[in-house]
Amino acid sequence: MEFQSLGWREVIGRFDGGRITSDGGGLLLREVDQRIGLLDRLAACFTDHRNPESIEHSVRDLVAQRDLTGERRVREQDRGNPLAASSTLNRLELGIPKSAISDRYKRIAADNEAMDRLLVDLFLESYRKPPRKIWLDLDATDDPLHGQQEGRFFHGYYRCYCYLPLYIFSGEHLLCARLRTADKDASSGSVDELQRIVGQIRARWPKTRIIIRADVGFCRDAIMAWCETNDVGYVLGLARNKRLQRALGKEMEAARLACERTGEAARCFRDFRYRTR
Known part of the structure; x- marks a missing residue:
């Protein structure tokens, strides 16, 4: 089954692969993580107030399990360790920054501002x-x-x-x-x-x-x-507004004529005018 090509690459669907697994995508996510250090940077946006001697799953492990489940499952199978239980994940997801240091159960606090900055930093670094x-x-x-x-x-x-x-x-x-x-x-x-x-x-x-x-x-x-x-x-x-369209009729026509003189811009203007009708 052929699909639209992706650049110079042909995209073909075949169904004779035999026994396969959908977990392979986690390996690709791991490669992305290793290139940009996403998990380490995301984990750094959390403050862990738990007793270090009682920790079985680090914040980074919890982030990996929560966001990159496939990659996490492969690693855990290799190590023979169980995944974190839902109650442990709750410590990551439901902690309140102001009370985490004294909370008995939810002692992991997220820095929301740091996570906001991380999204923009990743965008800036892509250029x-x-x-x-x-x-x-x-x-x-x-x-x-x-x-x-x-x-x-x-x-x-x-x-x-x-x-x-x-x-x-x-x-x-x-x-x-x-x-x-x-x-x-x-x-x-x-x-x-x-x-x-x-x-x-x-x-x-x-x-x-x-x-x-x-x-x-x-x-x-x-x-x-x-x-x-x-x-x-x-x-x-x-929003469509007949009164506004009448008031801007001359300006819209002038813009159309100007676009026609620029060739390719005329098509863009026609598309824009069609979408606003």
Whole structure:
């Protein structure tokens, strides 16, 4: 079964492999980890208040088991040691920084700010030299709920009970993942996240042009005002508005004519106009 090629590589699906395992992907994740030191850097974002003499699974081991399960299973099988129980993983996931040092059971505290910085650092390190321009894509999507979870709200647009997390990407790189309840506006918290991310990027790449891109849910005065104040470009969707279309009719036509004179830009403008109808 042939699929679309990937660059010069042919992609072909075959089903005569005999007995195979799906755990092999964990080995690839291990190679990625060894190149960028992801697990060590992520584990460094936690403070472990447990008694060192009583620890069987280090924070790094718990992070590996939680996030890279396949790779962790291979390592544990080789060592003959059991995986950490769910109660041990809870010490990693549910610890509260302010009380972890005195908590009897949840004595591992996460530094959320450090993890936020790590996502952006990994993005910056993926470039050999600063790019001339980058796009930051903002998006809010539904995370459906199927029980009586805390912060459970019904969202009219998605027609379900859900959370409404905020994501910020640059290409394939995740720069922000913020869990939110569904009773908030799609753009809630965006300015704070942009201020943090843009500040970290500009500290390393002061000359790189930054442009944000998002749908109509992020077309808010607060975001546009922040972008204009901080020299950040923006391309935001606008809700259909006949009065606004009439008011901007001449400007839109002038823009179309200007794009036609630039050749390839005309196609981009037509695509943009089609998406806004």
